[in-house]
Amino acid sequence: MQPSRFVGGFAIVCVLVVAVGIAPSAPADGNGPNLFGFVDPTGIVRTYNVNGATDFDNPFFQGLGTHGRSCGSCHQPADGWTIVPSHVQARVETTDGEDPVFRTNDGSNSPMADVSSVEAKRSAYSMLLTKGLIRVGIGVRPDAEFELIDVNDPYGYASASELSLFRRPLPATNLRFLATVMWDGRETFPGESIHFDLSDQANGATLGHTAAIHPLTESQREAIVKFETGLFTAQSADNAAGVLNAQLGAGGPVALSQQPFYIGINDVLSPAFNPRAFTLFDAWQNPPSSESDPYTRARQPSREGRKSSTCGASRSPTSAV
């Protein structure tokens, strides 16, 4: 991977804002550092991979289908494992719309759209470019509790047999906390584990989004699921409060990866229900070190849930995880 794409330390944030902000694509191959980060409006977001350095040779990043796309085309590490419109726009500019995300099967507003020029592509892929949306084509289910009585599709394609449902790619990270898979839960199977659901989802995405002819092999599915379920992404540093796991704070992706979890862990109907669930920064109530430390002072409003706003942190905390 290209190291300049991600932030290696808090001190260089302000220098790298532009470089990180316009670096949209997943690297072609090689290993990336663990805990790579990118800048967001309030600080740095990092991904912790419990399996070690991010392996960009994993099938997740390989073009498994027929038109060059990989999972990474729509689940970009530096976009929090989804896509954001400004970076999709950068991809149209830098590749003249050739980047594999621009494919008509589900990237354009209609599969029939004119994509014969860059200008035509800007219009054909407007939902993707302006909102980061992919067209998920699904027919009205036979057991639907409604019927389709009219279609008003400005892109001239949708019908009862294939509705055009425009959806953001869900982040392919923090998957250990999922109760269902996909916006509509359609990759959630009764009696099956999330691991099974994700394996089936990976195969479906390969055949659908990447237009593959052959299904994934069992080992490819396993490699993808192992990879994506090992990813934990979280805000790691705040512009004002600094490193979120400093002074025994429990912010950041490493702490997130160790978060106890099972479905119903804090069920409102359970006798053990605790309404005071947000305890990550309890340690900051009584900061151990000097009150003159600017981060320690800033942590007080953060703990209270108030927003802090400056990008002026001049010191260099080094342990942002």
Ligand code: HEC
């Ligand atoms: C063309 C863009 C695109 C590509 C390529 C793509 N995805 Fe996605 N992905 C999406 C969209 C859009 C959704 C949400 C769809 C929905 O809910 O109907 C999604 C949803 C997901 C989810 C569900 C997460 C959740 O919280 O439920 C996972 C996991 C996922 N994708 C993994 C993958 C994998 C693995 C691959 C490669 C085999 C892949 N995706 C390829 C666009 C894409």
